[in-house]
Amino acid sequence: MKNNDGQLIAIVGQSKIIETDKNSIFEILNFVMSSLNVRARFYFSVLVVLISYSCKDKPKNDSPQKNRTEPISVLVEKPDGMEIPEGMVWIPGGILKQGAISSDPFAMGHERPQHTVAVDGFFMDATEVTNSEYAKFVEETGYVTVAERAIDWEEMKKQLPPDTPKPHDSVMQPGSLLFKKPKQQVVDLNDYSQWWEWKVGANWRHPQGPGSDLDGRENYPVVHISYEDALAYCEWAGRRLPTEAEWEWAARGGLNQTIFPWGNDKEILNQRANTWSGTFPMDNDGDDGFKNKAPVASYPPNGYGLHDIVGNVWEWTQDWYNASYYKNRVAANDTLMNPTGPESPLNRYNPYAKEKVIKGGSFLCNANYCASYRVSARMANSLDSAQEHLGFRTVLPVRAKAHVMAIHKDLNAKIAYNCDIDTVFIAAPKHWHAPMAVMAMQADKYVYVEKPYGHDQHEKAMQGLKLEYEMGGEPKL
Known part of the structure; x- marks a missing residue:
């Protein structure tokens, strides 16, 4: 064909x-x-x-x-005799029109234009990596996450404009970003400092900051995870992070040219994903069952058996973020096999930072803000940045010794x-x-x-x- x-x-x-x-x-x-x-x-x-x-x-x-x-050959079927690893599902390979469809009213410029890619079949975690799974990794390896380490100002200022003053020592302590509900009405949604707070002592063990723990949250997605933290887990588990193309292909669940993993019906969003139900960032009515993060697999899976592929928490991919990448791909006028994204990052709004693509949106996504609970939605995130709405899931590729x-x-x-x-x-x-x-x-x-x-x-x-x-x-x- x-x-x-x-x-x-x-x-x-x-x-x-x-x-x-x-x-x-x-x-x-x-x-x-x-x-x-x-x-x-x-x-x-x-x-x-x-x-x-x-x-x-x-x-x-x-x-x-x-x-x-x-x-171009594509590995579609799972190889005979190969067992599906525990907690994973098989994602059959295929041909993908990557990017936002023309009828998506929420699509942003960096989600377009669509371009054709081919993806081999692979295994993918059915859910985001949980607190209990990450705890096992830390217990066996003694790994310390970025949010738990002392802050290196010399390294940090490389990602900031020249002559940026050093913050006060009281702020330069290990921690992470937490969502905080604004005390007064927000007028400018471009100023995200109104609902994000640097919290000293917040990390994966203390997801809501000092005084919080993982009791009762064992089956919740692990958060406050930097790119380095996710890679460390992948290396231990013998897996890797998905490419953006793999992630989007899997998120579509076998459907073609749709906005959401379940199709195009926005009216059932509250039954399919954990997002911000109400007016962001002031009012979350919890009509979807949760006002913050939810345990994994709280919502029905998509056609490939993936739970929470949109909503709940954002998920790391291994691709560099380049705002012009999709346009460059269309200009090339070819079909890439198992693409791994641009060779280097490029974001004119954050030119000093090295950023990767994150996908899927989170419990903070809302129609009046980012609406990133769509399969084509994408966002840039710096390598060392961790937040309470960012986690990951892993993939396990299957490769024959030669493509044909x-x-x-x-x-x-x-x-x-x-x-x-x-x-x-x-x-x-x-x-x-x-x-x-x-x-x-x-x-x-x-x-x-x-x-x-x-x-x-x-x-x-x-x-x-x-x-x-x-x-x-x-x-x-």
Whole structure:
């Protein structure tokens, strides 16, 4: 099938992703040669030389191309025999139009324009990481969160405009940000200092500040977590944070072009998510069941089994925040496979800070303020900043040893001669497929040839091919 950019997309199941090596390819080629008559062998040998020369001399071209036709393979199904880790769900891979839909009345500029990405299937936590789960990590490792450490002014001022005065020592103490209800009516919603307070002693163990604890909150999402704190947990758990594309794809729950994880019906918001019900920041009537954070899984899951994917607390992703990233992606006019975001952060409103994208909104989101309980909503958050409405969930990717390009007999053979591709997959091979196999070998590509009909020698030729999957993957920092 083709996406809206005219790019050929080949969505394949787990059985189509294969790794092999050059020795196996030589065996396949020897087999193909043995099945040709003398004249065919001569023409085939000449073609091998021509293809080898063209592939070696062809320069790499990483520049954007219009109407690209290289197929993209996507891992959709969970690999056979791979068990779902406890507390996680399988998110099938697919093709995503990332960003706000045109009919979303709350969409902000940095959520547009939509652009096409492809995401492999992966495992994702069904809920946000809880206090009890984080406590186990801290107990085993002795980890100390950023909010519990002494503040390093020399490091902090790197993220501030030059000549910013140092705050008083009474403020420069370990702590975090807490929401405080304003005592008088708020006129300017752009001045968030009216409802945020730096609270010395607030951290994940004391989510509401000194005097509060985790008794009765074991199943609540852990908060006051910086990016570094989230990465430390991921490393311990053998997982990583989701990319923004993975997060948004999972949040949609199998639905296409919708505003919320459940569709487009805003009237059922209070039944589906923990947000600010009333007029922010003065009046929260609690019609959704909670006036602050809620225990995880207090609301129905989306189509993929994810609870609280919007509302409750914001969630870290591993992508840098760049306000122009979506526009740049559209300008590139291509489809990225498993994108990891921009190479560096850029926010003209906060140029000195290094910020990551956070997603999902929180219990503080309201229609008259941020309305970030939408799947496309995104916000920037500095690496060392922790608040009482910010947590995270983890993912566990599943990767085959090699990604593939699907080459079928009904596709234009010119696709196979693009030497920039990662891997070639040749389906139902006939004699004419042999040049493609040679092209892949000469360009250091992987190739898998399905069983040709009527040739028992194929079994020997295919020895050494292995279907291997692995969980995990290094996070992109």
